[in-house]
């Protein structure tokens with residue numbers, strides 16, 4: 072199994088790049104795992120306390136479970152991936168079965184910050200977009216899809232998102248084998264990654 076890690080700051084376009092990569096590949100050959108599914112269980116907190124959590128700090132992620140799942144998939148075993156609710160700011164009681172595949176993409180802002188996870192990655196990719204571009208994309212998404220208003224999103228950006236980006240995410244770029252500039256849609260880079268994957272699938 073070839074495991075590709077895709078990191079980059081919030082709103083840089085990781086999900087978009089992953090979808091572009093897998094779009095023209097055969098169904099079922101490439102699995103995708105999102106770091107978001109591995110946010111720690113916060114059921115012991117009220118919703119208002121959960122909404123105060125710093126979701127951009129590496130400690131918010133259950134990297135142990137993610138590592139265990141990657142090892143199981145690599146060993147040819149299926150896993151039950153937790154399903155996360157952004158509106159509830161918590162894991163749901165649901166999970167989805169993920170079967171092993173020839174290629175697995177693991178995406179998330181903090182994927183390259185974990186030494187255990189880095190060890191499991193065959194190719195490490197960092198998607199870059201300028202911070203103003205990312206903030207604009209993030210504002211639109213949080214307000215339209217994730218149940219936050221404009222002020223809340225800007226407060227989060229100043230208190231958690233920007234400091235964590237500078238402390239953990241941007242420095243993890245140094246571990247990347249490939250950096251994809253994504254201020255504009257980057258079809259050339261997407262085609263290159265797809266070519267690497269196709270070689271593995273042949």
Ligand SMILES: Nc1ncnc2c1ncn2[C@@H]1O[C@H](COP(=O)(O)OP(=O)(O)O)[C@@H](O)[C@H]1O
Nearest residue numbers: 080081082083084085086087208253254255256
């Ligand atoms: N190159 C791009 N140019 C303009 N908008 C983009 C680009 N890449 C992604 N977007 C948009 O930005 C938003 C965030 O993208 P997304 O892929 O969800 O980022 P991430 O997964 O890194 O948070 C989405 O609305 C997406 O359509």
Ligand SMILES: Nc1ccn([C@@H]2O[C@H](COP(=O)(O)O)[C@@H](O)[C@H]2O)c(=O)n1
Nearest residue numbers: 080081082126127157160161179180232
């Ligand atoms: N309940 C949550 C959990 C996380 N976030 C934010 O998601 C961002 C990471 O996801 P991307 O798709 O943007 O890579 C991260 O910056 C968290 O702040 C959230 O808003 N609510």
